[in-house]
Every structure is written in structure tokens, then in C-alpha cells.
Amino acid sequence: MNIQPTPILNLRHIRRRFMLGETCIDALQSISLEIHAGEFLAVWGPSGSGKSTLMNIIGLIDTPTEGEVSFDGQDTHLLIDDALTDFRGEKIGFVFQNFNLVPVLSALENVMLPLQIQGVAEHAARERAAATLVDVGLERFRDSLPDKLSGGQRQRVAIARALVVNPRLVIADEPTANLDSENSRMVIDLMREMNRARKVTFVFTTHDPRLLEHVDRKILLRDGNIVSDEVTA
Amino acid sequence: MRWVMFEGAIMRRLFSVFIFGMFGLVNPLSAAPDAMTLLRHSDQARGGGLPGIVWEIKLVSRDGTKVEEPQRLLIKAVDESSVADTLEPVRFKGSKLLQVDHNMWLTRPGLSKPIPISPRQRLSGQASNGDIAATNYAADYDAVSADTEPVDGEPCYVLNLTAKQKRVTYDRIRYWISARREVGVKAEFYSVSGKLLKTARFEYGNVIEHEGKRIPFVSKMTIRDALIDAETTMEFGMVKVKKIAPAEFDLGQLQ
Amino acid sequence: MKNISMKNTFTLALRGLSRNRRRSMVTLLAIAFGYSAIVLFAGYTHNVYGGLARQSIYGEMLGHLTLSKRGMRKEGKLDPERYMLTSTEVASITKLLKDEKHIELLAPRLGLSGLISNGRASTIFIADGIEPKAVVDLRQGGLTDQERKSGMYENMKMRLDPEHSEVVSLSEGLVEMLHLSVGGQAVVLANTLTGQANALDITLGRSFNTGNAGSNDKFAFVSLALARSLLDAEGRADRLTILLDDVNRTETMRAHLQEKLRAAGFDVEIQNWQDLSDFYNQVHGMFDMIFGFIFSIVLTVVIMSVANSMGMTVVERTREIGTLRAIGLKRGGVIKLFTTESMLLTLIGCITGLLIALVVRWGINIAHISYTPPNSASAVPLLIDLDARRAMFTFVLMGVVGTLAAYMPARRAAKKDIIDALGHV
Numbered sequence: 001m002n003i004q005p006t007p008i009l010n011l012r013h014i015r016r017r018f019m020l021g022e023t024c025i026d027a028l029q030s031i032s033l034e035i036h037a038g039e040f041l042a043v044w045g046p047s048g049s050g051k052s053t054l055m056n057i058i059g060l061i062d063t064p065t066e067g068e069v070s071f072d073g074q075d076t077h078l079l080i081d082d083a084l085t086d087f088r089g090e091k092i093g094f095v096f097q098n099f100n101l102v103p104v105l106s107a108l109e110n111v112m113l114p115l116q117i118q119g120v121a122e123h124a125a126r127e128r129a130a131a132t133l134v135d136v137g138l139e140r141f142r143d144s145l146p147d148k149l150s151g152g153q154r155q156r157v158a159i160a161r162a163l164v165v166n167p168r169l170v171i172a173d174e175p176t177a178n179l180d181s182e183n184s185r186m187v188i189d190l191m192r193e194m195n196r197a198r199k200v201t202f203v204f205t206t207h208d209p210r211l212l213e214h215v216d217r218k219i220l221l222r223d224g225n226i227v228s229d230e231v232t233a
Numbered sequence: 234m235r236w237v238m239f240e241g242a243i244m245r246r247l248f249s250v251f252i253f254g255m256f257g258l259v260n261p262l263s264a265a266p267d268a269m270t271l272l273r274h275s276d277q278a279r280g281g282g283l284p285g286i287v288w289e290i291k292l293v294s295r296d297g298t299k300v301e302e303p304q305r306l307l308i309k310a311v312d313e314s315s316v317a318d319t320l321e322p323v324r325f326k327g328s329k330l331l332q333v334d335h336n337m338w339l340t341r342p343g344l345s346k347p348i349p350i351s352p353r354q355r356l357s358g359q360a361s362n363g364d365i366a367a368t369n370y371a372a373d374y375d376a377v378s379a380d381t382e383p384v385d386g387e388p389c390y391v392l393n394l395t396a397k398q399k400r401v402t403y404d405r406i407r408y409w410i411s412a413r414r415e416v417g418v419k420a421e422f423y424s425v426s427g428k429l430l431k432t433a434r435f436e437y438g439n440v441i442e443h444e445g446k447r448i449p450f451v452s453k454m455t456i457r458d459a460l461i462d463a464e465t466t467m468e469f470g471m472v473k474v475k476k477i478a479p480a481e482f483d484l485g486q487l488q
Numbered sequence: 489m490k491n492i493s494m495k496n497t498f499t500l501a502l503r504g505l506s507r508n509r510r511r512s513m514v515t516l517l518a519i520a521f522g523y524s525a526i527v528l529f530a531g532y533t534h535n536v537y538g539g540l541a542r543q544s545i546y547g548e549m550l551g552h553l554t555l556s557k558r559g560m561r562k563e564g565k566l567d568p569e570r571y572m573l574t575s576t577e578v579a580s581i582t583k584l585l586k587d588e589k590h591i592e593l594l595a596p597r598l599g600l601s602g603l604i605s606n607g608r609a610s611t612i613f614i615a616d617g618i619e620p621k622a623v624v625d626l627r628q629g630g631l632t633d634q635e636r637k638s639g640m641y642e643n644m645k646m647r648l649d650p651e652h653s654e655v656v657s658l659s660e661g662l663v664e665m666l667h668l669s670v671g672g673q674a675v676v677l678a679n680t681l682t683g684q685a686n687a688l689d690i691t692l693g694r695s696f697n698t699g700n701a702g703s704n705d706k707f708a709f710v711s712l713a714l715a716r717s718l719l720d721a722e723g724r725a726d727r728l729t730i731l732l733d734d735v736n737r738t739e740t741m742r743a744h745l746q747e748k749l750r751a752a753g754f755d756v757e758i759q760n761w762q763d764l765s766d767f768y769n770q771v772h773g774m775f776d777m778i779f780g781f782i783f784s785i786v787l788t789v790v791i792m793s794v795a796n797s798m799g800m801t802v803v804e805r806t807r808e809i810g811t812l813r814a815i816g817l818k819r820g821g822v823i824k825l826f827t828t829e830s831m832l833l834t835l836i837g838c839i840t841g842l843l844i845a846l847v848v849r850w851g852i853n854i855a856h857i858s859y860t861p862p863n864s865a866s867a868v869p870l871l872i873d874l875d876a877r878r879a880m881f882t883f884v885l886m887g888v889v890g891t892l893a894a895y896m897p898a899r900r901a902a903k904k905d906i907i908d909a910l911g912h913v
Contacts, residue, residue: 056907061814081818082820085813086818088814089815089817093815094811100808100810102503102808104503104507109503113812116492116493117816117821118492119491119492121493122499161815351683352679352684352685353601355685356677356679356685400684401684403684403685404685422685424677424686424687424688426686426717428675460605460610460675460677461607461609
């Protein structure tokens, strides 16, 4: 486990307030957190604890109502939307609970997508995507459409898509929630391997106790606050 | 005294014509007076050369089988100008047709301005009658003696009249002038192309007095259209020689 | 700043269309049929205009250009003598223009009016005096090769007799009123230019239908010689009809001849056939209006179809949009993606529409349908041309409109917060 002195992600006094009509709800009350490069950590807690909201803020797809976020030393809350989007596309990969693959694109094309969005030339994108698919063990399914793949295979494609840009951080929100136990195990093993081999930081939320067994660090949230932050192993 | 001699001269002339005519040796033309003089005399019987003349006309027109409502007009004329005032039918009373030079105007009570009548409109209708009834051929036409020919048994000189200028409506007129009375009894009106357009017959039952002389004056005019079956008859009455003021022919004062 | 390339946008947009095949197809067909309707109607009107042009130039014997003394159009009606071309002018102008290589025919014309009589009754008439040879030259230009061979040429009703200047063509109403038959005699009565009464014998050659109830009992065609004789206007004309070798040269020739004649000292004005043909202008105007109407309707349908289709697509793909935004697609990129999709849809729709139009056009042209248009005595073939200019213009406009119709829905999608989009069910 490599822990570097400068955290890859630094959250300071994060509050996230939502207005629901007249009432306001603080999904996150006051979160301060540091995540270092190469960590394999989980955020867990009961429903409504604010896990997804925290993930969104870490993933830079949401901005806090109060507080600061720095990613790789960059104060992201100061960036305008277009700059933030670029930053995110370059540095963060996403794995979703319901896979979110584009149904009309093949596995390979789905994996090429983040590269194409960044303006990478098609044939270079194709090469890199193909290599990443090999890494997740799906080179045989490169031309298959998502509806032809099993849940586990789809999630692996999603992981490949998240990894193809060589991100600093991968965010996975309940990645095993829609998978059976065998596929869950496969996906967990894959993520672990990718974390070790590529030194990519993984942060995910989960209910799944088996996943929690494999992580290096567990952060427990309740009612929008961190109640515990354990480093295991 | 002079009158008796005058009559005698004519009788002698007729007698010689008769005698010589019997032997076919007479050249009628050699005995004929000058054409233009004849023309001027005949014009007088229809109002030319007089200081002014006033008369009434009863006019009846027929177009095919349709007979139009008869009209009664009061005419005042001097040389080139004439004005015809409608007396009957009563509802048209006050309508006037004015001719000055070769221009024609119509006016009616209620009209704010007189209407000029174009040459085209004189091709038919009352305006064309006005053209025919014009008095002064001597001013508008050059006369050349052509022939002699009797009309209703009356020996006549036949003159060919050609228009002096191009604004005169009828380019040529063939005019029969009675040898004895020196009045025009028949006229044929021709177009530029030489086509016969109208024929007119004249009777001279009226008599007017001027400068001590008694002059025969037209009493009836019958105009027949050569192209369509139409005829107009005009009866002249109440003829008086009278000086007419130029103001009567003033367009501005027409109403 | 990194941006998704145009090529990638295109590829993605194209794939996006297959997301909901049925909807894309329906929208595409709506666009296709709308476009083909416009192309077919434009082609039909193009053909009609061509036919009308020929009818005006050759059939109505307007020729391409009409030359008259300046002022003839307005003041000339009341004072024709003054505004008529003198015989010297007619001769000089004819000589001056003899060597113009694009002029096929120069015909003096003389209009007049008067009374026509059958011996019992008379009625007014309005006539156009023209050389018999010019009638043939003018009218035969309007026949297609097919018609010329069929003998229609022989039948052209308005023929005057070059040997007999007294032979005239009268409109059917006139013939009926005067109870004339072919070969029958009548007399025309008119005033010369100076106002003298004039009359000439005429013989009825042929009768014709003016196509207009108001003029069908007044109009006549007479030989130029007869008109000149009746008006006592030797060598004169009130206008010269000029026939060119190519209708497309009309405007340039007009300017050229106007200049040439003015430079030579003739105070003339030259009008082209469009200025003078009321019928052409009215029909042209009416068809343009109908085209505009159809065009607007089709455009509205296209806008609504595309906006509706894209609106639904965007809503359905909200989660996908959220995902794309998360993995680095900027707001502008989202808009570009969807507007490109709708642009492609419109373009493909128009191309399909064009193909449909071409097939339908081929079918109709082969079918040899004919119909009798208003104001016409005979049937004309129903043909559809290809009006390339209008087709191109419509293509471009529809492309623009189709692209823009997606803009609002796309913008709405791009503006949505990522977390809301991802959370969309």
C-alpha cells in the first residue's frame, strides 16, 4: 500500500444542502476527508446516510453548498463547468450500479467513448480500448452489443471504460448491487487487481459485506456525517 | 324687271339645252357655270354665307325595323358653327350639340362640363347627322364638275367634291346640284378608301329673305346609311335669317 | 480544451438514430414525403411557367420584346397619332436592327377600333393589325416538335391570308352576333388617324376564341395592310414585336437594344413579355403563393416532427446523457451531438424525399396525363420538371430548420444537472 504525502483528494467542511420545496435537507452536514493515491476504499452506511451524495462530490459531478474540494492539489470548486468537465473526463472514471452502457454501441465502442469525447483519434482510441478490454478479460466480446452480455460482463466493460483514460480515481457507486454472487466476486477481484496493477485509486459505495471485506479503508456515514474511518490491513 | 330678264336667260338656256340635247350635240359641261360658284350657291340654300340662320328640325330615325322616338331641335348656325338645342322629347330638353370648326361637343343639363365628341363617335348616331347637315361645303371641299344626271327627272350638275384637308370627316362627296334651282338635291358621302358611307336627299320647300332676295331653303333632308339599314329624316321649319352673336357658340357659355 | 471531433460526433449521432428505429423512421418519412411534395410541386409549376411563357410569347403573339415610342403606353391611348411610330421610324429601326443576330423576327403591329357591320346591324370591334407571315412565324415557335409534325401547325386558327389583305380573323362572339360564316362579307368602319370616316370590305377567314368572355365578342385580327389602309397610316406602326432566339436572353437584349436605339436617336421604350402578359403574371403570382403556402406547411410539419422526435429522444436518453456528461462530454458537446443527429435525420430524409420525387415524377411523365387548365380552349399535358434551384434551396433550408428544431430539447438536456440526469428513471 502506497500512501503519498499529498492526498489525491481533499474535502474540507463539505456541506450539501438540497431544497425540497420549502424544506431544506442537508444530505452532507460537515465532511472533511483525505484520500490518498492508490487507496482501495469503501464508503458505507444505511440508506439516506449521504453515501451517493458524497460520491457525487468526490466524482466532481456535483458541487458542495459549502466547503472546498481539491483534487490533485487543484481547487475544483473554482473551475467553470467546461473546465471541470474536462478535468473530470481526464482524471476520473465511473462505474455505475446499472452499468449505463450505450446500448447501440458495441463493447469496444463503449470503451472507446471517453477517449473520443476527449478528441483522441479513432484508431488510437480503438487500440487503447482493445487493450483495456483484454485487461478485463473481454477481448472475445469486443463487438458484442450490451444486450448480448451478462450483467457481470457488462460491468466489466464499464470498468474497462472507466479505466481506458488512465484516470487517477475510479468512482464506483454500488458496483455489485445488480450482480449475482459469482459475478460480484469476479468484479471485486477485477477492481482489486486493477487497483494493484495500475495504481488507480478506487472509491466505491456498497451495502455488500463481501466487498467490505476486501477494502483497505472503510468510511461509515450516518445522517450526513462520517462516524468512523477505519483503515484495515 | 331684272328678275324677268334673269328668268328669261334661264329659259333661253334651258331651251338651248333642250334643243341641242335632242340632237345630242350639246356638251353639257360647256354650258355649266363654274363648279365652286355652284357650290357656294347651293350652300346658301342650306344656310351658308348668311349672317346667321335659325330654324327648327323635326327628326325621325329608323334603325332596321326599330323606329326611334322623334326629336325636335332648334338650330342656330353661322358659317362653320352651329348649335342644336333639343326641344323634344321633353326629358332631353336642354341638351345641346355644338359644332365649331371641326370639333363637336355635347352638353346636358346636370353635366358639369361639356363632353367632346370624338370622330369615332360621329360614325353613327345623332352626331353623324350633325356632320351631314353641316352647311358649308365650299369652305371644306374643292369642287370639280363631273357630269350631268337627272335626279327625279330634274337635270342636275354632278360635282365631285374632295376634302381640302384631312380633318374633314368625309373625304369625298358626290353632289347633285339642280341646274335650274342651283340647290343640292342629292349627295353621296364617301370614305377615304372610296367606299360609299351615306346618301342624302334634300328638298327645298322653304323660302327665306336676305338682302331683299328670296332664297329657297332646305325643308327636308333624308339621310340613308349605305352600310346598315338605317335612315334619318329631318324636316326643317320656322326658318329665319337672324344675326347670331358669337357668344352662342362659346363653349364656356354653353350651359 | 479538448473537444469531441466532428467525425466522432457524426459517428455517434448516426448511431444515435438507431436508438429508436421506429421513431427515427417515422420522422424520416415525414420529412421525406414533405420534401418530395415540395420538389414535385416546384417541378410542376416550373413546367407550367414554361408553358405559359410559350403561350404568352408565341400563342398570344407578344414576342419576347415590344418596342414602342416612349409615352405610347400611357398617353398614346388618347392621342395615338402622336405616339405612333412614323413610317420613317419603322423603316429605320427595322434597318438598324437587321443585323442583330439574336433577333429572329421584327413585326410591326397596328391596333385599331371601330364599327363592324354585316349590312343590317353594326357593333364595335377592336383589332390588331399584323402581317400574315408574322402570325405564322410567331405562333409556330410555340409548338413542340411533336406538335409541329402532327399538323397542328396547319390548323393554327389565327392565320391570315398573305395574298388577300381583306381576309380577317374574328372572335367567335363577333361572328355569332353578325351571323357570318367563313367567306362571308362584312364592312369595317373606322376613323383615320386624322379623324376622317373610312370603311373597307372584309371577308371572314377564320374565327377564334379569345378565351375571355369579355373580349370574345369584340376582338379581331386583321392584316397589317388592312389596318394601315383603314387608318390611312402608310408604313406606320404603334409597336414592333421582337422575337428572339432564346427566352433567357430577353433581359440582356432589352437593355442592349434600348441603348442602341436611344444612341441612334430613337425615343423608344422596350418592354418584355412578362410586363405585358397579365395572364402570365397572375398565374405566376398565384402559383408562387400556393408554393409558399405548401412550403410553409411542410416546413412546419418538419420542424414539429423533428422537435417532437428529438424531444422524446432526449427525455428517453437522459440517463445516457448524464453518463456522457460524467465521463467528460461538455454541455456544448451534448447539444452538438443531438443537433447533429437531427441534421443527419433531416438530410437523409430529404435525400429519400428526393428519390421519391424522382420516381413519382418519372411515373407521371410517362403516364401522358393531360388536363384542361382554366381559360384554355384545349388540353395540355401534365408534366413535371425538376426545378433544381428550388429543390436545392429547400434542401438547405430544411437542413437548417431540422438542425435548429433539435436545439431547444438538446439545450434543455445539456443544462440538466448530472446527478438529476443519472438519477432519471
